[in-house]
Amino acid sequence: MASLLEKGIHSFNKEDLLACSRGELFGKGNSQLPAPNMLMFDRITEISAEGGKHGLGFVTAELDINPDLWFFECHFPGDPVMPGCLGLDAMWQLVGFFLGWRGGPGKGRALGVSKVKFQ
Numbered sequence: 001m002a003s004l005l006e007k008g009i010h011s012f013n014k015e016d017l018l019a020c021s022r023g024e025l026f027g028k029g030n031s032q033l034p035a036p037n038m039l040m041f042d043r044i045t046e047i048s049a050e051g052g053k054h055g056l057g058f059v060t061a062e063l064d065i066n067p068d069l070w071f072f073e074c075h076f077p078g079d080p081v082m083p084g085c086l087g088l089d090a091m092w093q094l095v096g097f098f099l100g101w102r103g104g105p106g107k108g109r110a111l112g113v114s115k116v117k118f119q
Contacts, residue, residue, distance in 0.1 A: 003103030005049055012044040031100025031108030037070050040090030047101055059094045
């Protein structure tokens with residue numbers, strides 16, 4: 001099966017991402033995104049195997065920010081802030097998606113990270 005990179009697909013809308021969360025985009029068992037509410041972006045506007053800081057590719061994604069997002073009500077009441085851990089999770093989701101898009105096998109999930117510093 002040809003990868004989506006090989007098929008020349010370089011952007012994905014919300015329906016595509018939801019299909020990925022159901023395991024329908026990369027084949028059974030490969031790079032499955034979480035379902036809403038844990039899906040941390042609404043679209044991928046550009047994905048490339050070339051470019052980026054190290055010339056190995058990049059992904060540009062967007063999340064529509066609105067006051068009704070589930071995490072604003074609890075983090076922090078009266079002073080809504082997106083939790084940093086959700087931003088980090090969004091990055092891991094994008095890495096897994098990128099690897100699946102390139103045709104890499106595997107679940108596309110991060111199992112851990114040794115050091116994170118929020119600034």
